[in-house]
Amino acid sequence: MEAVQPHLQDGHQQDWKREIEEKKRRRSWKERVNCLILRKRRSGRYSGDDGPEEEEDEEDDEDDKEDKKLKDALKGKEVKEREINVQVENTDGRNENVKRGQWKEINKGKTDGKGKRVKPKTDIWNKEELNDSDENLLHQQEDFTTEDDGDILGEILVKTYTKHHYASDIFNTLTELRNSCVLTDLTLSTEDGRTTVCVHSAVLAAVSSLVRDTLMQREETKSGEGVRRRGDEMDPEIRSWSLSLGPDHVDHVGLRVVLEFAYSGDVTGLNGATVAQVRAAAHALGVPRVLELCDRETQQNTSSINRAEGMKNHAAEQMEISLRSIMELLLGKVGCDVVLDAVGASLPAHRVILAACSDYFRGMFTHGMKESRQYTVALPFLFASELEALIGCAYSGDLRLSWECVFEITGTCLQLQYEPALSLCLDFLRNEIDPDTCLDVASFAKAYGMVQLLGLADDYAQRHFQRVSRTTKFKCLPATQLLQYLNSHSLCVSSELVVFRAVVAWIRHNPEERSKLAEQMMRTIHFPLMTFKEFEEVQATDIWAQHRLAPLSRRLSVDFSSAAVPASQCRVYFPKDTMVLVGGDQISEDFGSRRTSRDLWFGNSLRNHAGLVKSVEWRRLGEMPEPSRFSHEVAVLNGQLYVIGGRRYYGRDDILNSAYRYDPLESSWEQLSDMRERRCCFSVVVLGETLCAIGGDSKPGCLQSVELYCPATNSWSFACPLTTPLTGHAARVLDQRIFVCGGFDGTYRCRASMTLYHPESGSRRLSDMSGPRAHHCMEALGGRLYVAGGVTVTAARGDADDTAATVNQLACETYDPVADCWTAFEPLAVPHVGAGGVVLEGRLYVLGGSSHRDDSDVHMVHRYDPATRRWENVGAMPGPNTDIRVAILGLPPQLRS
Template identity: 45%
Template sequence: MGPGAAPKNPSRGEEPPQGGDAEQQEETDAGGGGGSRGPEEGGDGVLTYCCEGHPEEVYAALRGLRECSLLTDLTLILGGRGAAGVGGATLRVHSPVLAAVSSLVRDALETRTRHHRAEPGAGGVRSWSLSLGPEVDPGGLQAVLDFAYSGDTACLEGGTVARVRAAADALGVPRVLDLCAREGEIQKKQGEEGEEERRRRRAAEQMKASLRCVAELWEEGVGCDVVLDVDGTAVQAHRALLAASSDYFRGMFTCGMRESRQHRVSLPGLPPSELLPLVAFSYRGALPLGWAGVFELACAAHRLQFAGALALCTDFMRREMTAATCLDVASFAGAYGAARLLADADDFVLRNFPEVAAAPAFPDLPPDRLLAYLGSDALVVPSELCAFRAAAAWVLADPERRLAAAPALMRQVRFPLMTFREFQEEFSAELPEARRRLRRPEDALVLVGGDLLGWGAAQRELSRELWFSHALRSGTGLLKDVEWRRLGALPDGPRFRHAVGVVRGRLHVVGGCDFYAPDDTMKSAYSYDPELDRWRRLADMQEARSSFSVVVGDDDLLYALGGDRQINTNVASVEVYDQQADSWSYARPLDQPLSGHASVHLSGDQVLITGGFDPQYRCLTSTLLYRPGRGTTRLADMAHERAQHVMEALRDGRGRCRRLYVAGGVRNLRAFYGDQLACEAYDFQAGGGCGGGGGTWSAFAPLPVAHVGAAAAVLEGRLYVLGGLSQEDFRETGLVHRYDGATGRWQSMGRMPGAVTDVRACLLRLPGRLRR
C-alpha cells in the first residue's frame, strides 16, 4: 500500500502506512520534496522531474479557496470577543495547512484521525473545531495564519510582535517564533536594496517546508477527508490539496456536485498507476517519468486538469526526446493541441532526420507529416539523397496503399541539390534560393568583438561589432554556409581577448584588451538584454584580465578564471560576479597562474579547465577540476599540449555534460609555437557524473586548417569552431568549421562576417523583431 492509500479494514489488524516508509519513499521519488532542481536519476530509465514553483502555486490556490470559504474544514474559536476584520469570534481554515506549521493543530488532527479509524464505517475526518485560549489575540492569530498560507508575515511592525509571539506559542508554531526572535534584524533590513527579493525567496522556502509537512500528513493518512476509488484501489487525500493542484477536483469538490458530499469518490477508467503519481504530485510537485508511461500519465493529467503535472510530462518529452520517441511526441502534441511541444518535436525531427528515418516508428508517419518534413527548408540532411531514400522507404513499407502518394513526396525532394555522382545527371550549380535548405535555429550563434589582422599582421583593425547567425544554408551536395547579420556594437568601443557568458538570456561581456600596449588590458564588464536591445554597465572586476575564461554556474554566478594581467604576466586569481549585488569578489585561486586556457562549467560548483600557458608560457596538457570552495584537482592529462584553444560541452536534454570537445590552439616547438590541429574528446566515466568520477581522453578527426585564438559554440549538438589564425604564417583563418559527431567529420560552413581572431562566441535567444 503506497503513500496516500487508504488504510484497510482495521478489524483485519492491518495498519496504515507508517512515517518511516513514507519518508523513505519521498526520498526516492522526489528527493525530499519538490524544489528547484533538475531531474534525478531513477531505476529503469525513470527520472524524477520537479516543478520549481509548485509550493507557491499550491499555496496561492489555497489562499484563494480560503478567501471564498471553500473546503475550509477547521473552525478556530477565539477565547476573547473577536475583532472586526477576522470574522468575529471564529476563523475558518484548512486543517492540513495549519497542521503543517502548528504542533497543536497537528496533534489534534492526529487524535481525530485515530478516533475515526477506530469507528467502523466512519465517514472520514470532516468539519471540526478547535477552541483557543484568551491569550490568543485576533491580530496575532491572523499573523500566524498569514504565515501558514504565504510563508511570510507582514505584521511584525508597530508593537505587534508580542501578540504574534503569544499566538505562535499557544499554537506551537516554532518558525513564527523564530521570526519574532529575529524581528530587530528584519526591521533593520526593511528598505534595503534587494531585500524585497530576499524576502520573497525566504517566503518561498517556508512554503516549500510547509508543503513537505503536508506531504507527511498525507503519507501517514492524517486528516485525509476523501478516498479516491480507482479500479479497486483506494487512495486517500486532502480535498483542499487536490483542489489546489487540479481544476477537475476543484470543480468536483466546490461546485455542488454529488461527489462534494461523498467521502468515497469513484474514478472509473483510470488505473492506479496513473492516479497515484498525480495525487503525489499535489503534495511533492514531482513526478517519476519514463518513456514507458509518460504518454498515459500526460493523458491522465490532461483529463484531471493537473496543469503542473502536465507541464512536467511535456517538459520530460521535450528534454529527453530521441530519434526513437520524437514522432510519438509529435503525435501526442498534435492530438492535444500542444503547439509549442509540437514545434519542438518537429524541430527535432528536422535536425535529426537521418536518425529519425531509421527509427521503427518512421514507417507509421502520416503522409501529411512526411510531406511537411520533406518540404521544409529547415530539413538537415548530409545530402539530399538521404531525403530521397527516406521517402522511398516510407512508400515501400506499404506500396499498395502508398504508391499514390509517391509523386507528391518526390516533388518535395530537391533533386538539384544532389551531386553528379549521387544523381548521375548534370545539374547547374547555381540554384534559385527557393531550392535551398534554409534552417533558422531558435538559438542564434552570436560573435562579439575580435581582431582583424590583415596580411602578415601589417594591418590590424579591432572590432566592436556583434554578429549573429540568422540561418544555416545548404546548397548543392555538401556545400553549406551561415547567413550572418549584424546585431549591434559594444557600448564602450572595440575589445579582443575578452570573455563572454550568458546568464538568464542576457549576454555578459567582460575584460579583454582595447589596444595592443601592455596597459590596454581592461577590467570593465557589460550585459546586453536582447529583449530590450539595451546594454548595461556592470561593476568592474577587481583585476584587469585578457586571454582568460568565464563560466556561468548553476547559481547564475559568473566566474572569471586566470588570464593575463599584462602581456606575459598571467595570474592565478579567480573572481565571482554576484548579479544581485552587482559586485565582484575573489574566490579560491587556481593552483598556478594560467592564461590562454579553456573552461567549461560542468554541474554544481565544478569547472573543468584544460591546457593554457603556465607562468613560463609553455603550453600545457593539464586537465583540472576547479571548485571555488575547494581549489584544484588534477585529472587525466590530454594527449597533446595546447593553449589559445577552444573547449565546448556536448550536453543532454537536461543540461548535463555528456562529452567535452577540445580543438585548435598552439603547441610547443623548440623555439616557437606551432599550430595544433589534433582534436580530443573527454568522456565522463559511467556513473561518475560530470567530473566527479573522472574520465578519459580520446582523439577525433583533426581540424582541416589551423584555428588559433578562435571562437566556439555547440549549436544543435554540433561543434562550431569559428575563425582564428595560423601561428606558423600569421594568416587569418576566417573560416567556420562544424564537427558532426554522428559522421565523425568536419564540415566547412563558410566564412566569418567581420573580425576573425580573438573573437568570442555564445548562443543567445533573440526576439523575432531583431531577427526580422
C-alpha cells in the same frame, strides 16, 4: 458530475481520446499496472497511421494475446527500474531550470524467507480498500514476479519530477481558500466566545497535536459507530465540526499568529509584546514548533529586523515540514473527508488539498453539485493508478513519470485541470523527448490542441530527422505531416540521400497507397545536390521497379546527368540559435597592416550545396561600442551578450578592462562597470548567475587573479586566484564545474595542464593533455571537453641546446572528467590559432584564426561531428578572422526572415 473535457481538434485527432478510453474499458486496473511496469513501448502507439487497414486498430483478442505473450516471456525474469530525481524550478513564461540528480537503480524483486522474489508494495493505500477481485488480481501480479530465473530482460526508466517551491505555492492557495471561507471545516473558538475563526482541519492538524489527536479520535468513533458510509449524502458531523480552546487564556492575537504559522510557516506577529499571548495559544493547540519560536524570541536580543529576516528564511522550511505532516495524515487516513472511487480502488483524500490543486475538484466541491455532499465520489472514467499518482503529487509536489504512463497521466491532468501535476508532465515531455518519442508527443499535442508542445515536438523531429526517420513510428506518419517536415527550413540533414532514404522507407510501409504520393514526396528532394555515388544508390533502389514509378526514375536520371547545378541552389537550414562573431582582427591583402574590428556577424542559416560543399550564410548584426577589440572574451547570460576586456591594438597600453552588454531583443548596448584589472587573452565562463574572468595578459605581465561579475549589483570582485599565472588558456564549465586548460604561465612557457577551478577553494590539478597547447579552443559537448587548434612547443631538430620551437597545433583531443583521461580524435587539416570556438546543435565549430608559421589568416570554418568522427569544411568567414570570439545567441525572428 461530468468530467471537464479538454478541447480536442476535429478529425483523426479524436482517435487519441478513443484509444485511451478503449484501453480503459478493455483492461482492469491491476492488469494495466502490470503493463505500465513490464511492457515495452509499442511501435506507433500514438502516431497517426495511414498504412494498411489491418495495422490501424488492435482487436481486443490481439491485445489479450500480446499481454499473455509478454507475461509468458517475462515469467521468471527480474525487472529493474531506474529512477532519477529531477527538480524543476518554474519561472516566468514556463521557462524551467532542470537540475538532474544522480542515477540510482531500484531492484524491484526482493526475496522472502524462502528465497522467492516478492513484489514490493507501491500503493500508499491499505489492502482493505480492495475487493475480492482486486485481491485476486494483486495475487496474480505477485505470482507473476515471484519466480527467479536470473536474467534481466530490460529496464524501465522512471524519473521523479519535483516542482520547486511547491510547498509555498500550495500553502498560498490554501491561504486564499481560507480567506474566502472555502471548504473550511473546523471552527475554533475561545472559551469566552469572543474569538471564532474558521480553518481547514488538515492544515491545522499538520502543526497542532490537539487538532490531530481530535481528528484521530473522531475517526475511531465514527468507524466504530458505522457513521461513515458509501451513500449519497455526507453526514453533517463529518463535513464540519468545532473545537473550543478551553480555559487557557487564548485571545485573538495569539490565535492569529499560530494560524499564520500553520498557513505560511511565518510568525510576523511574534515579538516581545505578544510572545505571552502567542505562547498561550500555541500551548492550548499543542504547536511545539511555535513554542520553540517563542522560547527563541525570549532568549534573543537581536534587532527586530534581523529576527524578521531569520523568520522569513525559516518559513519555507516550516512549510515543507507541514506539507509532509499533511501527507502523513493522508497515509493514516486521518481527517480524510472524501473517498474517490476510481476503476480498481477507492482512494481517500482531503477535499481542500484536491481543490487547491485542481479546478475540476474545486468546482465539484464548492459549486453546490451533488458531489459536494457525498462522502464517496464516483470517478468511473479514471484508473486508480493514475489518480493515485496525482493525489500523491498534490501532497508532495513529486510525480514519478515514464514514457509508459506519461501520456495517460497528462490526459488525466488535462481532464481534471490538475495544474501542479500537469506542469511536471509537460516538463517531462519537453526534457525527455527523444527520436523514439517525439512523434508520439507531436500526435498527443495535436490531439489536445497544445500548440507550444506541438511546435517543440515538430521542431525536435525535424532537427533530428535522420534518427527519427529510422524509427517504426516514422513510417506511420500521415502524408501531410511528412510533407510539412520535408518542406521545412528546420529540416536538418547532412545530405539529400538522408531525405531520399526516409521517403523510400515511408512509401514501402504501404506501397499500394503511398506510391501514388511518391512523385509529390520526391519533389522535396534536391537530387542535383547529390554526389554521383549518392545518386547511384538512388538508381539502384528497387522502389523504381513499380510500374507507376518508372517514368519518374527516368526523368530524375535525365535531370541529374544533363542539368548543371546553379550556384544558388542549396538546401537551407535555419538553426534555432545562432552563432554570433564579435570583434577580431584581420590582416590586409598585402600583409602590410592589420585592422581591428567592431563588427558583429551572425550565421543566419547553414547551407548544403552540390556534392559535399557546405557554407554558413553570414549577416551583419551591427557594431559594438568603441573601441574595436580583439583577444577579448564574450559570454551569454539570460539571453544577453557580454563583451569584456581584450585589446584595441598591439601596444602595452592598448589592453582594455571595459565591459558591455548587448540585448538582442532591444538591439541596444549598455556599458557596465570596468574590471578591476585590464585583461586580454583570458577566459570568461558563466557559473550560475555570475561571470568569472580568469587570468590573462596585462600591462605588468601574465595574471594570476580571477574576478567575478554580479549582474544584479553591476560590480566586479576578486575571487580565489589561480595557483599560477596563465594567459592564452581556455576555460569552460561542465556540470557546474570550471575546467582550465593549457596556456602560457608566468614565464611564458606553454603548458599541458588541466585544472579544476572553484572561485572559493582555488585550483586542483587533473591529468595533463598529451602535449602543451595555447591560444586554442575548448568546448563542452556530450559530457566531455573537446580541445582543438592553437599552438604547441616542440624541440627544434638538430639543435644542440634542444631549443624549443613554437608551431601550429593540429592534433585534437577530448577530456573525460569521469575517468580523468584524454583521448585523441581526428586532427585539423589546417591551423586555427586564436580561433573562435562554439558548440551548435551537438557539433563543434572552429572559426577562423591564423597560422603561427607565417601569421597568415585562416578564412575557413571547420565543424566536427562526434557522430561521424570527422571534420568538414563549412565555408568561409565573413570578415575578421584572428583572435575573434563566438557566442550562441537567440535572435529575434525579424532579423532572420
